[in-house]
Amino acid sequence: MLKPLFRVKDLIFVQKRLAGHSKWANIRHTKALKDGQRGQMFTKFARQIKVAIQEGGSPDPVKNLKLEQVLEQAKRNNMPIGTIQGVIKSTQINKEMCKKYLLEIKGPGSSVFLCEVFTGNLTQTRSLLASILKKHSSKYVENSVKHMFVEKGIIECHLDDYKDKDILEKATEDAIEFGAEDVKVLDDNLIQFLCTSQNLKIVQTKLETAKYKITSASVEYVPNQLQILNEKDLEICSNLCEKLENQSEVIEIYDNIGN
Incomplete structure (x- = not known):
């Protein structure tokens, strides 16, 4: 750091950071590009739009600052206007009671993750993700790490x-x-x-x-503080994030992994 x-x-x-300064940042950036190529970037934006509408209480970006920020981000990444409008319209038709939750995870090598999910069945989602965590030397934390x-x-x-x-x-x-x-x-x-x-x-x-x-x-x-991992743990964390981001309920993942 x-x-x-x-x-x-x-x-x-x-x-000023030099090229290749952070292997973890490069890994995450590369995966983000691949996600965009597979259309998963737009899927993630769709989830974020739904969350912003629910939390902001309005499908009108003029009245909903969080929605406005998400829409700006989606448009910068060339998400089609028709797709955006379709997502907004679907939130008005589908009244399923989904909510945003923050799952706290302990990963390998003292790494920790905050995983935002948007789901109508938290118990089912936690169970689904738990199987992924177990395969990647990770688990839900007993004591909160959000601080x-x-x-x-x-x-x-x-x-x-x-x-x-x-x-x-x-x-x-x-x-x-x-x-x-x-x-x-x-x-x-x-x-x-x-x-x-x-x-x-x-x-x-x-x-x-x-x-x-x-x-x-x-x-x-x-x-607040970064955790340095060895090569093996970095690879495990990389695979873990990719698996989690492929789940439809996952909105965003944050970590404390450093260079």
């Missing part, structure tokens, strides 16, 4: 053709001005801004005004 260099106005600056994470707004974007100064220096200045808490430059000059979950929309809007090209913006569980 990268160590802070210095603080200015409560903003933490970090060194090991904090909800944060995460915005990833590009600033194309910027040559006036170092891109991290530019992003750092904008982070201070726009109210972000942290900024990193990842592989391929992908810039990641971290902010409070409440300020996500504000920071996103300011970045767009400043000509940043947003690739994703969402509220996620961020670990």
Whole structure:
């Protein structure tokens, strides 16, 4: 994990990461691309849309900020408008009482996972996932691990053709001005801004005004401390996440795995 260099106005600056900095990040990114190719990315967005409508109480993004954020993300990833409208319409027709739950999991090598599911039968879903966990040296935790994470707004974007100064220096200045808490430059000059979950929309809007090209913006569980795993445990965790994400009830998975 990268160590802070210095603080200015409560903003933490970090060194620019080098290509291949995180094997786990690369594994997860590759699987995400494959999921998109198989259409699973759209399936995940469909689940998130349904959750946002239920929790926000409205199928109208103007009245439902969480839904608006999910729809923006879906459109950035080229989810067809007709498909989006079909999902929204289905939530009005299907009144099945599904709810979102957070399952807490202990994985190999002191890794922990938060698994968001959307289901109308939690007992059945827990049982289904338990068989997957057992095959991957994992199980539901006896004591909560949610306190090991904090909800944060995460915005990833590009600033194309910027040559006036170092891109991290530019992003750092904008982070201070726009109210972000942290900024990193990842592989391929992908810039990641971290902010409070409440300020996500504000920071996103300011970045767009400043000509940043947003690739994703969402509220996620961020670990307070990262856990380093060996090669064997990394492979087990990778396979575990892939199996879990293939389940129709699973919305999102968060972990504390580091470089």
